[in-house]
Amino acid sequence: MTQDELKRAVGEAAAEYIRPYLEDDSIIGVGTGSTANCFIDALAQHKHLFDGAVASSEASAQRLKDHGIPVYNLNSVSNLDFYIDGADEINEHLEMIKGGGAALTREKIVAAVAREFVCVADESKLVERMGTFPLPVEVIPMARSYVAREIVKLGGDPVWREGVITDNAGHILDVHNLDIPSAIAMEEKLNQITGVITNGLFALRPANVLLLGTQDGVRTIKAS
């Protein structure tokens, strides 16, 4: 199977995973990226079974609306049973690096509200140690150079993702060569830098379950 076929398989598996829990008033948290898009397309087949969705990006909101799925503002929603999203890297503890699609801040916010985070990923995303994928950090534009200098002090090599403005009007620094022995400690450290909006480590709130697309089928993995 190609990587795209694995993504489609996990998107469909995620729609099946949540289907038994869908009720007339259910609102689903939906992530961003090519794997999340596969989930949106699969979810659309069940749109008569639930009320609507909250999206972690304008792009996902548009895709949901194109399928005729109502999209709610998170401020009008107090409970989300599920948040389904992809990852750039995920480890056995279901800690992740996210933000390759620059949607990390809204992704972290919607994930914070959800009771269960279901990560959907093809097998190339599962890693023993995180940090090969450059860690995205969203910053207030005027703080970009200051934050970059602070990240250099932590041992990383930040590169400005020029031309990218996030849905929150932020800039993105992609941090290469960062040693991440503890994802929780690094997430907390980066959060402390003034001017950082969000960093792409999802360790304080990891996924609850991983649906991993492999050549032998979709594996369901719970945090170890």
Ligand code: 5RP
């Ligand atoms: C977007 C994300 C995505 O979940 C991550 O980049 C994975 O994307 P894809 O499913 O396209 O490989 O964090 O900000």
